[in-house]
Amino acid sequence: MLDRTDCILSVSGLTKRFILSTPWIVRALSGRPPRTVHAVEDVSLTIRRGTTFALVGESGCGKSTIARCVAGILEPTAGTIAFMNRDVTGARGRAGREHRRHLQMIFQDPYASLNPRWRVERIVAEPIVTHDLLAGRRHIEARVAELLRLVGLSPADARKYPHQFSGGQRQRISIARALASEPAFIICDEPTSALDVSVQAQILNLMRRLQRQLGLTYLLISHNLAVVAHMANTIGVMYLGRLVECGDAERVFGHPLHPYTRMLLDAVPDLEMTGRRRQALGGEVPSPIAPPSGCTFHPRCPLANARCARERPQALPNGDVFVACHAVEEGRIEVPAAANAF
Amino acid sequence: MADPLLSVRNLRLEIATRRGPLLALDDVSFDIAPGEVLGVVGESGAGKSITGTAIIGLLDPPLRMTGGEIAFAGQRIDNLSAEAFRLLRGRSIGAVFQDPLTSLNPLLTVGRQLVQTMRVHLDISPAAARSRAVELLAEVGIPAPTERLDCYPHELSGGMRQRIVLALAFCCEPRLIIADEPTTALDVSVQAQVIELLRRMCRERSTAVMLITHDMGVIAETADRIAVMYAGRVVEIGPATAVLKGPVHPYTRGLMASIPSMKRRTADLVQVEGSMPRLAEIPSGCAFHPRCPVRLPHCDCQRPSLMNAGDTLVACWLAAHGNVAPTRETIGHA
Numbered sequence: 001m002l003d004r005t006d007c008i009l010s011v012s013g014l015t016k017r018f019i020l021s022t023p024w025i026v027r028a029l030s031g032r033p034p035r036t037v038h039a040v041e042d043v044s045l046t047i048r049r050g051t052t053f054a055l056v057g058e059s060g061c062g063k064s065t066i067a068r069c070v071a072g073i074l075e076p077t078a079g080t081i082a083f084m085n086r087d088v089t090g091a092r093g094r095a096g097r098e099h100r101r102h103l104q105m106i107f108q109d110p111y112a113s114l115n116p117r118w119r120v121e122r123i124v125a126e127p128i129v130t131h132d133l134l135a136g137r138r139h140i141e142a143r144v145a146e147l148l149r150l151v152g153l154s155p156a157d158a159r160k161y162p163h164q165f166s167g168g169q170r171q172r173i174s175i176a177r178a179l180a181s182e183p184a185f186i187i188c189d190e191p192t193s194a195l196d197v198s199v200q201a202q203i204l205n206l207m208r209r210l211q212r213q214l215g216l217t218y219l220l221i222s223h224n225l226a227v228v229a230h231m232a233n234t235i236g237v238m239y240l241g242r243l244v245e246c247g248d249a250e251r252v253f254g255h256p257l258h259p260y261t262r263m264l265l266d267a268v269p270d271l272e273m274t275g276r277r278r279q280a281l282g283g284e285v286p287s288p289i290a291p292p293s294g295c296t297f298h299p300r301c302p303l304a305n306a307r308c309a310r311e312r313p314q315a316l317p318n319g320d321v322f323v324a325c326h327a328v329e330e331g332r333i334e335v336p337a338a339a340n341a342f
Numbered sequence: 343m344a345d346p347l348l349s350v351r352n353l354r355l356e357i358a359t360r361r362g363p364l365l366a367l368d369d370v371s372f373d374i375a376p377g378e379v380l381g382v383v384g385e386s387g388a389g390k391s392i393t394g395t396a397i398i399g400l401l402d403p404p405l406r407m408t409g410g411e412i413a414f415a416g417q418r419i420d421n422l423s424a425e426a427f428r429l430l431r432g433r434s435i436g437a438v439f440q441d442p443l444t445s446l447n448p449l450l451t452v453g454r455q456l457v458q459t460m461r462v463h464l465d466i467s468p469a470a471a472r473s474r475a476v477e478l479l480a481e482v483g484i485p486a487p488t489e490r491l492d493c494y495p496h497e498l499s500g501g502m503r504q505r506i507v508l509a510l511a512f513c514c515e516p517r518l519i520i521a522d523e524p525t526t527a528l529d530v531s532v533q534a535q536v537i538e539l540l541r542r543m544c545r546e547r548s549t550a551v552m553l554i555t556h557d558m559g560v561i562a563e564t565a566d567r568i569a570v571m572y573a574g575r576v577v578e579i580g581p582a583t584a585v586l587k588g589p590v591h592p593y594t595r596g597l598m599a600s601i602p603s604m605k606r607r608t609a610d611l612v613q614v615e616g617s618m619p620r621l622a623e624i625p626s627g628c629a630f631h632p633r634c635p636v637r638l639p640h641c642d643c644q645r646p647s648l649m650n651a652g653d654t655l656v657a658c659w660l661a662a663h664g665n666v667a668p669t670r671e672t673i674g675h676a
Contacts, residue, residue, distance in 0.1 A: 058529035166617045196385035196556065196618070201600035201611040208610065223530065230602035230611070253604065267534035268604060269559025271586070284501050284532055 008185055008217050009047040009070065014079035016040040016065050020289065037288050039065040041241040042079070044315075047234070049184070052211070052218040054232035054249070056225060056264070058285050062241040063221045067187045070219065071105050072096050084184070101131045104178035108190035110170035114162040120173055121158035124148065127181040147176040152206060168199035175206065179214070187219045192227060204231060225268050229253050237261045240288055240296040247321030257323045259301050259333065295326065303327040346373035347415060347550050348397065348518055354409035355392055355401070355574075357621065364621040366392055366405065367574045371648075374518065377548035379541075381565030381582065383558060385597075387618045388571040390554045394520045396420070397552070398437055399427040415517070433463040436511035436549075438540075440523035442503035446495040452479075452506050453491030456513055463514045478509040482539060501532035505539065512543055519544070522554045537564060558601055562586055570594045573619055573629035580654025590656045593630045628658070636660065 018037040027034065040062040047053040055063040068074040070081055075090040082088065088099045104127070107113040114123055124144045127133075134140050145155035151172040162170055171191065178186055188207070192200040204227065210216060222228050228235060228249075235253065236246040237260065245258040256262045283300040286292055295313050298304035308326050315324040327333040355367035367389045374380045382390045395401055397412055399422065412420040419430065431437070439445040447455055456475035460466055466474070472491070479487035482505040495503055504524065511519055524540065525533040541564055544551050553564055561568055561582070568585040570578040570593065578591040589595045599612035616633040619625060625632050631641040638659050651661035 058531060168617050197558070198385060198597055198600045198614040199617050201602075201613040202615075204602065205610045205613055224602075225530070226602040226604050229604050263531060265604075267530045269534070269537070269557065269563050271559050271562045271601065271603070284499050285529070 006048050007046050008049040008084060009219070010082045011046070011066070011070065012044045012080055012082075014040055014043045014066065014069060014081065015077045016062075016069055016074060017077045035289055038241050038291055039288060040069070040076075043238075043241075043243050044079075045236055045243065045246060047185075047217060047219060049217055050211070050215050051233040052220055052231050053234045053236065054220040054222060054228040055236050055238055056222060056228050057238035058223060058264075060240075060285055060288060061238040062288075063223075063238055064189055065241075066238075067105070067189050067219060067221055071103060071187055072099055097131070101127075101181045102183050103185045103187065104181060104183040105187045105189065106171070106174050106178050106191045109194050110167055110174055111162075111194075113174055114170060116162055118161075119158065120144075120148070120160055120162070123162070123173060124158070124176045124180055127177060131181050133181060143180070144176075147179055150179065150210070151176045152202075166199075167195050168202055171195065171199075171203050172206065175203075175210070179210070183216075185217045185219070187221070189221045190223070191220070193222070193224065200227070207231070225253070225264065237264065240285065240291050242296060242324065243315065243322075244297065244325065245321060245323050246315070247319075251319065251321050257318055257321060257328050257333070258297075258325050259303055259327065260297050263300075295324075301327075303333055305332075345416065347376045347378075348374040348552070349413045350393070350397070350410070351413075352410035353393065353396060353412065354407070355389075355396060355405055356408045358404040358406065361622075363408075365574060365624065366621060367396070369647075370410070370571075370574075370576050372569050372576060372579060374550050374552060376517065377544075377550055379544065379551045379553055379564055379566045381561035381568045382552060382554045382571060383556060383561055383568060383597075384571035385556060385618050387573070387621070389574040390556075390571050391522055393571075394437075394522050394552060394554050398431055398435055398520055399424075400431075429463070432459055432516070433514050434516050434518065436514070436516035436519045438504075438507050438511045438519060438521040438524045440526050442500065442507045442527070443495060445507055446503060446510075448495055451492050451494055452498075455506075456491075456510060459510055460513050475509075475513070478513055479506070481543070482506070482509045483535070484509075500528055501535065504528060504532075504536050508536070508539060508543065512547070512549070515547060516549060518550045518552070520552050520554070523556070524553070525560060526555065526557070533560070540564070558586070558598065570597070573624050574621070575629060575657065576648065577630065577657045578654055579648070584653035588652070590651045590654060590661060591630075591658045592634050592636055592660070596633075596635075638663075 016039045018039055020035040020037055043066060055066060057063055069076045072091055080087055080089045083099060083103060091099045121144050124147055125140050128140055128143060134143055144158055148155050148157055153169065153172055192203050195203060211218065220231055232249045235249045236243050239260050245252055245261045252261065253265065256265055292299050294310045295308045298308040313324040313326050315322040316329055318328060351371050353367055353370040356363040357366050370393060384390050392405060396407060401407060407420060411418055453475055457468060457471040460471040460474060475491060476487045479490055484490050484502060484505055525536050528536060537560060555561060565582045567580065568582050569576050572593050578585060578589065578594045585594065589598055596614035600614060602611060614633055619629065627642040627645050631637045641659055646657045646659050648655040648657050649661050
């Protein structure tokens, strides 16, 4: 187990369900049962200070919901979130504000996450003003200039509006805003998905440089496995609201255990053109409104048996990786020594 | 090479604005042979999609063609009337777009759309069209195809919808398919399935494809030849292996090197500074020169045209000077 100082965020048993029902009177008349989306089910994870923890999975698997619960935007249905050794589950008011000062977020779409009517200086200064970190216009201006330089923009850009920048530059502004309150922890929700590859490389390099300089901890959410492989120290693979495999990045991607992780890695297009044939694995992610019984992956899993359909697998340690899979537990799946050499 | 199925010559597209025309596509030329898959890559704003749109004759004002010609199976098609083009589109040239939800009609059942398309273009009875639609749905991997015919698009998942779009594109056995980012809206596992399906259907029918995407991985798995576009121009074109393994143009080299790799965890990614120029401010000479790490003194005033460099054609003065020095080892990953 990690010692307390090393661990910056620890989430245990996090569950988030959304009620989708129509009003009760409509339900009573139509005789339909209430419906819930099981967005996140019983997820536990810990993140070490100064590292990057990546959550991967396909759309609708609950990655962003976890991020929003951690950021205090959503209140979890069950479970606890401890940040810097304090319980911040559903923190409101002063405690919530203090929590968010140390934890900031970068969003996917740099066109939607910046107020188009504000100048860059106001956008970047907002956290400073909200948290009352600096007094006096001159000090704030100097700090904004310093932040813009830090992310590779010019202090003169402070007078411009967001529409005067390209997508990559806007994402730099988002990063500058996130850094303004000197957070220890940044949640990056698909930070480069809206960007072109050459610009993506610039932003990823910037994020890594800032992590080295400022000792930041990242929770990175991405569906791009190559970005995750490049950035992450620890990887959590999610499927239908559950963490199916979690552990050291090189272990998880180098020697994947869970059949879903293997399938995901197999689906990545091959740039090296080795002519590798993909294992044809059909099916799509089922609806989180009515998740399959037992292991939620069993309808698509080539190794599923009666137990998988009946009983939900628990996350069990396998070496230094946690895997929730009956086939791995029972040894029905061969655990390769070096199947997917890193 | 046999006679090309599609031949685009010196294509030039302009966007009329109040401040005068903007050049969206400048002097673009390429061929697609029968049964060949041409991958067109580039970042947003490179002009990939409007090239495809021009070929299927769907350019809308303010975009218009101001030069060059497009020939399909030996005949000029860029000057066809709207009515003549309508008969060609869907019959001889099929299209697959990025978002299956917007390219299907939400008010018509899947079966109706398939039957209608076939009835417009082929001399076929309603019953025959319907049974053919069932066969097509089975071929694109839709379970219980007969029942699915009566579904509306919103009742199907994203992957299923894209399979329907593929069935629609192939229903009249076209000779060329323009696929514009066909898998971008899909998750990786479904993306792999759809790409495999597209590849299989084209191979079986020897249909040619113009595959437009920004995803190098998809291109690497699918294309026979690759055209790389930058700021409305083709900067490099050649066989897929040559372009991917030994790119010559500094832009292609930078692009390839900036893709994070699953296998290599380099300290930092190679980065190309700056970003794609806006249409209103395309640099003079070689459009890439302000971002180019190896530019020559005259790159900012003289525009290079496509010239031979080994297996590929490259629009770069480095190729003209014969110093196409970089080998596979120096291509990036520095």
